[in-house]
Amino acid sequence: MLMQPMLMRLRQRHPECRIDVLAPPWTAALLRAMPEVHEVIINPFPHGALQLKQRYQLGKQLRAAQYDQAIVLPNSWKSALVPFFARIPLRTGFVGESRHVLLNDIRKLDKTALPLMVERFAQLAEDAQGEIPRPLANPRLEVSAAQRDTTLHNLGLTLDKPVAVFCPGAEYGPAKRWPTAYFADIARRLHQQGYALWLIGSGKDKPVADEINRLADKNCINLCGNTSLYDAIALLSCARLVISNDSGLMHLAAALDRPLLALFGSSSPQFTPPLSAQAQVVKLDIECSPCFKRECPLGHFNCMAQLTPDLVWDRLTPLLHEQSKSC
Numbered sequence: 001m002l003m004q005p006m007l008m009r010l011r012q013r014h015p016e017c018r019i020d021v022l023a024p025p026w027t028a029a030l031l032r033a034m035p036e037v038h039e040v041i042i043n044p045f046p047h048g049a050l051q052l053k054q055r056y057q058l059g060k061q062l063r064a065a066q067y068d069q070a071i072v073l074p075n076s077w078k079s080a081l082v083p084f085f086a087r088i089p090l091r092t093g094f095v096g097e098s099r100h101v102l103l104n105d106i107r108k109l110d111k112t113a114l115p116l117m118v119e120r121f122a123q124l125a126e127d128a129q130g131e132i133p134r135p136l137a138n139p140r141l142e143v144s145a146a147q148r149d150t151t152l153h154n155l156g157l158t159l160d161k162p163v164a165v166f167c168p169g170a171e172y173g174p175a176k177r178w179p180t181a182y183f184a185d186i187a188r189r190l191h192q193q194g195y196a197l198w199l200i201g202s203g204k205d206k207p208v209a210d211e212i213n214r215l216a217d218k219n220c221i222n223l224c225g226n227t228s229l230y231d232a233i234a235l236l237s238c239a240r241l242v243i244s245n246d247s248g249l250m251h252l253a254a255a256l257d258r259p260l261l262a263l264f265g266s267s268s269p270q271f272t273p274p275l276s277a278q279a280q281v282v283k284l285d286i287e288c289s290p291c292f293k294r295e296c297p298l299g300h301f302n303c304m305a306q307l308t309p310d311l312v313w314d315r316l317t318p319l320l321h322e323q324s325k326s327c
Contacts, residue, residue: 001251029230059085151234167244169205175266184215185309265303
């Protein structure tokens with residue numbers, strides 16, 4: 001999602017350009033929901049795998065498309081190989097892993113001038129000495145009514161109640177996860193307000209979501225592990241309210257412009273915030289946060305443990321009031 005403003009800027013600068021994206025297979029559904037993307041080319045190479053011969057063959061196949069420019073977002077040496085083998089004349093990216101032979105439009109990253117990841121990606125859409133326009137456009141995803149209805153039908157879900165979606169996982173590690181008992185506390189309160197409660201995440205998040213559902217008197221629908229990325233996007237588009245840890249699903253909810261509370265503990269919204277006027281960051285300003293660790297190095301987990309359900313409910317109450325007035 002943090003790449004999309006770069007695509008928007010490319011389309012703004014070059015209205016007739018065709019933008020194809022070489023990306024891992026699991027991202028295909030997400031990329032196809034971006035109106036700027038013409039085609040998704042599957043990158044078949046596992047993380048860390050060199051597979052030099054196969055990269056050469058893919059690059060050779062791509063020569064026929066006669067691309068004018070390749071923008072390489074990862075800083076790895078391997079990621080620059082396919083554009084080089086494809087003989088794309090302009091190959092742009094930041095300095096990383098001695099790529100001076102593979103890239104011919106190399107940029108030096110100024111982290112002070114570009115503190116946000118989204119800004120760093122967007123900078124690569126500019127000329128070498130150009131500056132990104134501010135403010136950047138926020139990411140946005142498009143979900144059709146047919147996509148939404150098909151997903152709801154396939155999962156046996158309805159919209160007869162307002163929907164609150166919880167995203168209780170965080171791939172990076174437990175230090176980014178709000179406690180299960182806290183999610184369950186909010187779930188019980190929202191259930192009393194008449195909300196349907198959907199728990200969304202990967203299969204790894206299912207045990208956490210099971211525990212939330214148990215503590216919430218089994219009033220939630222645990223969808224973790226039962227949805228594709230395509231489904232998750234469609235389900236998030238139905239939400240009247242989303243509560244999420246700092247995760248990929250948080251960025252999807254923001255791109256869908258859903259009312260969102262984004263819970264931050266060990267990570268920082270100064271680097272990868274949810275980019276939406278409908279999103280609110282909820283965090284505690286304590287001395288040890290952000291630490292950017294997978295697990296709390298001090299053992300107390302205060303950045304999340306002290307972010308109590310009452311504090312989050314106080315932030316939710318105005319949203320619920322506004323929604324009740326609009327019904």
